[in-house]
Amino acid sequence: MKYSIAILLLVISNISFGQLKLEDLQIDTTITGFHLAADFQGTIVYTKNGPSDIQTQNPTAFAFTIMENLSAKKAKKQLYKLLSMSIKAGYTISDKIEKDTTLNGNVCYYLSYKETNLQYNYQNFVFNAFVIKDKTAVIFTSGDLDNRRYYDKFKKTFYSIKI
Structure with missing residues (x-):
């Protein structure tokens, strides 16, 4: 996930932050019981133990992350960039599900999948939206x-968003 956080920061570095402020979100x-771990230039990260997990x-x-001037098409591209970076990094992708939907009347999309690397006994259940x-x-x-222990809680956290 540290790799994923770094990738996310790279992907969003050229996008300006929106008029919607964090306090408005x-x-x-x-839902997860996680703690605020870091604020990486507007990307707010939560982990099980907070700041100590960042290391x-x-x-x-x-x-x-809140981003401005983003169409659904461009937002999907951002999520697919994360997926393609995982593939380029050697992860095997399986169980991919994607869905266009709505959340409180707003355009919504999610992309979930399992990424694995058997050589390193690595298995990550990804939910991006x-x-x-x-x-x-x-x-x-x-x-x-953690073997899908938090996956459903991540989904519930996302679906709790009100903007």
Whole structure:
């Protein structure tokens, strides 16, 4: 996940942050029991143990970022960039599910999959999604390296978003 967090920061570095402010965003971050770990230039990261997990190689975590001037097509591209970077890094992708839907009347999309690397006994259950209101998007990324223990909680956290 540390790798995924770094990738996310790289992908969003050329996108300006939206008019929607963090304090305007309603998201129930208590569903997982996770703690605020870091704010990487507007990407808010939560992990099981908070800041101490940032130093670990692959913590189970979720993160969200607010982005401005993003169409659904461009937001999907951002999520697919994360997927393609995982493939290029040698991860095997399986159980891929993607869905266009709505969240509180707003355009919403999610992309979930399992990424594995048998050589390193690595298995990550990924749930990435976005919701857009008036061209402002909330991008949500998550990785569950605890055998799906938090996967459903990550989904519930995403679906708790109100913008």
